[in-house]
Amino acid sequence: MELKDLILTPIYLLLxxxxxxxxxxxxxxxxxxxxxTLALSLKLFGAIALGFIYQFYYSNGILGxxxxxxxxxxxxxxxxxxxxxxxxxxLILANGEYDPATRLYAAQMxxxxxxxxxxxxxxxxxxxIFSFGTYSVIxxxxxxxxxxxxxxxxxxxxxxxxxxHKQFATAIFFLPSVVFWGSGLxxxxxxxxxxxxxxxxxxxxAVEKKQLLKSLIIVFCSAYxxxxxxxxxxxxxxxxxxxxxxxENSDRIQNQYLRMIAKPIFxxxxxxxxxxxxxxxxxxxxxxxxxxxxxxxxxxxxxxxxQVYTGSAYEIGVYDGSLKSILTVGPQAIIVALYRPFxxxxxxxxxxxxxxxxxxxxxLTIYFMLxxxxxxxxxxxxxxxxxxxxxxxxxxxxxxxxxxSGNFGTLVRYKIPIMPFYLSALYIIQVYTKxxxxxSRLPVTA
Numbered sequence: 084m085e086l087k088d089l090i091l092t093p094i095y096l097l098l099x100x101x102x103x104x105x106x107x108x109x110x111x112x113x114x115x116x117x118x119x120t121l122a123l124s125l126k127l128f129g130a131i132a133l134g135f136i137y138q139f140y141y142s143n144g145i146l147g148x149x150x151x152x153x154x155x156x157x158x159x160x161x162x163x164x165x166x167x168x169x170x171x172x173x174l175i176l177a178n179g180e181y182d183p184a185t186r187l188y189a190a191q192m193x194x195x196x197x198x199x200x201x202x203x204x205x206x207x208x209x210x211x212i213f214s215f216g217t218y219s220v221i222x223x224x225x226x227x228x229x230x231x232x233x234x235x236x237x238x239x240x241x242x243x244x245x246x247x248h249k250q251f252a253t254a255i256f257f258l259p260s261v262v263f264w265g266s267g268l269x270x271x272x273x274x275x276x277x278x279x280x281x282x283x284x285x286x287x288x289a290v291e292k293k294q295l296l297k298s299l300i301i302v303f304c305s306a307y308x309x310x311x312x313x314x315x316x317x318x319x320x321x322x323x324x325x326x327x328x329x330x331e332n333s334d335r336i337q338n339q340y341l342r343m344i345a346k347p348i349f350x351x352x353x354x355x356x357x358x359x360x361x362x363x364x365x366x367x368x369x370x371x372x373x374x375x376x377x378x379x380x381x382x383x384x385x386x387x388x389x390q391v392y393t394g395s396a397y398e399i400g401v402y403d404g405s406l407k408s409i410l411t412v413g414p415q416a417i418i419v420a421l422y423r424p425f426x427x428x429x430x431x432x433x434x435x436x437x438x439x440x441x442x443x444x445x446x447l448t449i450y451f452m453l454x455x456x457x458x459x460x461x462x463x464x465x466x467x468x469x470x471x472x473x474x475x476x477x478x479x480x481x482x483x484x485x486x487x488s489g490n491f492g493t494l495v496r497y498k499i500p501i502m503p504f505y506l507s508a509l510y511i512i513q514v515y516t517k518x519x520x521x522x523s524r525l526p527v528t529a
């Protein structure tokens with residue numbers, strides 16, 4: 084961060100809060116308006132805090148890490164803009180191809196041909212044009228973009244369970260790890276923001292069946308961003324989303340016997356579409372190709388098992404794609420993603436924050452899911468489409484994250500898309516098991 088960060092950041096904060104004042108009445112109501120400004124303020128704080136941590140905690144006064152790499156390459160787009168706006172536009176719209184007009188700029192970008200990283204650079208470069216190439220201001224715009232998706236996620240949950248506005252606000256906006264890692268100049272901010280919009284668009288299009296064209300555009304745009312930035316989130320989202328559609332449509336069949344026949348048919352169709360979609364969208368991707376995923380995970384596991392004694396690494400065994408490894412490694416991976424690091428595994432201050440959250444998640448799981456009775460909870464999850472979606476999505480993503488991360492430092496970033504959905508599901512389960520009358524007038528999708 085430089086002197087211009089100190090000068091421009093307050094000015095842009097004033098601009099952002101002016102926009103908030105104008106937009107807030109359009110996207111809030113009397114119930115949720117009290118969370119809007121506070122939640123956005125936390126995101127803005129998280130964006131600035133991330134930069135400070137990377138500069139003064141990790142890098143001894145010099146901005147480092149991925150956020151630095153994104154910023155330094157985004158500055159090249161800003162430099163191109165200063166030479167010619169046309170060149171900056173070409174770089175923002177580029178997909179790693181050779182272009183004589185921009186080759187001098189592209190040659191300076193180590194991630195020009197890395198689609199996931201370059202997507203972040205595109206956004207950062209675009210925001211940089213309107214921010215005089217200033218790191219902190221770009222980070223603030225990333226926070227706003229991420230917040231927009233998370234607010235859409237919040238609104239979607241409220242459509243089904245409006246009485247849980249306080250609990251959902253806690254789950255979506257006030258988890259420290261999500262605030263910190265999901266706000267600044269990182270892929271994670273784009274991913275969780277796009278996930279929120281995908282959830283919103285999917286529910287509007289497939290469940291509510293309202294504003295179909297608008298919802299479809301939201302689904303397409305958000306899914307595209309996730310596909311480029313973190314496709315494994317999309318792979319985890321697709322099966323439970325299709326299963327939600329299956330449950331919705333089968334429940335609308337009036338004849339009980341016909342419904343019993345249709346449900347497994349819809350389920351098999353959903354699984355087939357999910358598998359075909361997963362294999363198609365990852366085909367040829369050396370990192371996420373479904374047919375090569377077990378091989379890559381096995382390599383990661385073998386490598387990381389050698390690093391387990393360095394401090395923040397963990398070992399859960401080798402996942403090779405076999406049924407045996409799924410049964411042995413899978414549960415460990417899910418436990419790692421949801422409930423670790425344990426307190427005694429903490430090695431630094433950032434890790435302590437993650438450990439405290441994981442401990443709280445473990446306690447709430449025991450209290451909300453196991454205390455009422457495991458079978459009762461499982462039955463509840465199986466008959467409520469929203470709960471079914473949340474749990475399948477969280478478990479699928481937890482499995483993928485837990486088996487492929489191998490390091491608590493990266494795990495805390497990879498798992499932030501899980502946390503709002505998992506905690507929201509726990510709160511829903513709590514109300515159903517303790518006071519179901521509160522939810523008696525909610526729509527079928529509850």
